[in-house]
Amino acid sequence: MDSSIAFLIFAAAMWAAWLRDPRVAVFLFALGMLFTLAVYLHHATDVLPLSF
Amino acid sequence: MTPANAMKLNAVALYAISAVLLVAFYFQFELGELPCPLCLLQRVAFTALAVGPILTLRHGPRPGHYGLIILAALLGAAIASRQVLLHIMPGDAGYDSALLGYHFYTWALLGFVAAMLLFPGQFAEQAPPLGLIETVAVWLIFAVTLANGASALLECGFTWCPATPVHYELLYKPA
Numbered sequence: 001m002d003s004s005i006a007f008l009i010f011a012a013a014m015w016a017a018w019l020r021d022p023r024v025a026v027f028l029f030a031l032g033m034l035f036t037l038a039v040y041l042h043h044a045t046d047v048l049p050l051s052f
Numbered sequence: 053m054t055p056a057n058a059m060k061l062n063a064v065a066l067y068a069i070s071a072v073l074l075v076a077f078y079f080q081f082e083l084g085e086l087p088c089p090l091c092l093l094q095r096v097a098f099t100a101l102a103v104g105p106i107l108t109l110r111h112g113p114r115p116g117h118y119g120l121i122i123l124a125a126l127l128g129a130a131i132a133s134r135q136v137l138l139h140i141m142p143g144d145a146g147y148d149s150a151l152l153g154y155h156f157y158t159w160a161l162l163g164f165v166a167a168m169l170l171f172p173g174q175f176a177e178q179a180p181p182l183g184l185i186e187t188v189a190v191w192l193i194f195a196v197t198l199a200n201g202a203s204a205l206l207e208c209g210f211t212w213c214p215a216t217p218v219h220y221e222l223l224y225k226p227a
Contacts, residue, residue: 001210003092007201010099014194017106029103029120033127036096040131043089046215 002039009035056180058113062105065167066189069102072163073196076156080203085148086217090135092204094160097128099197101167106193109186125167132161 013028073095079085087095104121108114135157139146146155154162207213209221 001205001208002212003089003096003204003208004201006093006096007099007197007204010096010103011194011197011201013103014099014106014190014197017103018110018190018194022107022111025103025107026116026120029100029124032096032100033123036093036100036127039089040093040127042212043093043215044134046089 002042006032006036006039055113059109059180059182059186062108062113063186063189065105066102066109066193069098070189070192070196072098072160073200075151077199077203079149079156083149086207086219087204088147088217089213089215090131090138091147091156092207092213093131094128094135094157095200097124097131097164098160099193099200100124100127101164102193102197106190109182109190121167125164128167129161129164132157132164136161 009028009032013025013032016022016028017025076087076091076095080087101121101124103124104117104119107117107120111117135147136155139155139157147157148155151159204213206220206222207217211221214221
């Protein structure tokens with residue numbers, strides 16, 4: 001779910017970059033970057049039993 | 053570099069990003085390797101890389117567009133570096149398959165660093181007209197991004213992605 005939202009935000013940024021105002025695209029890009037960073041931090045403490 | 057060649061270079065970048073994501077799809081669906089949360093975030097960062105080239109193709113080369121590329125590449129490199137470091141201990145088998153001897157997160161790190169270095173300043177006052185190659189490049193990466201969103205939803209369901217995915221949440225029927 002979290003990754004799907006991130007993909008959708010960047011798809012929306014691409015759509016805005018192609019068809020709309022570039023400022024909207026940059027806003028959506030920034031929103032996507034912040035959201036992706038938040039998801040990254042959420043997973044930073046994941047236990048990874050398959051890794052070791 | 054002429055503006056026309058700069059536009060072609062940005063279209064090539066979009067095709068390269070699509071190729072990375074489609075190869076990842078091949079390993080996911082053909083070889084049955086579910087992407088972990090960090091793997092998904094690296095895919096997200098690759099889609100973020102595409103916003104700058106699309107802006108360049110539509111509105112012409114601008115320094116800010118390359119700034120977006122660098123920001124996305126920095127985020128992707130940070131995520132890929134974390135995954136490389138998670139598997140750096142001797143004896144660690146790494147996560148999923150290797151391609152040409154390197155795991156995908158190592159390739160992702162190299163790709164993000166390359167994305168930061170391979171875009172010299174190509175600035176023009178006006179965007180030249182777009183051809184079929186550039187238009188297809190934009191719609192291909194847009195479609196691949198949406199397909200990744202659908203795939204991640206299939207894998208994770210309507211909640212946080214599991215740390216170690218072993219099945220598709222939306223397709224899973226417990227016995």
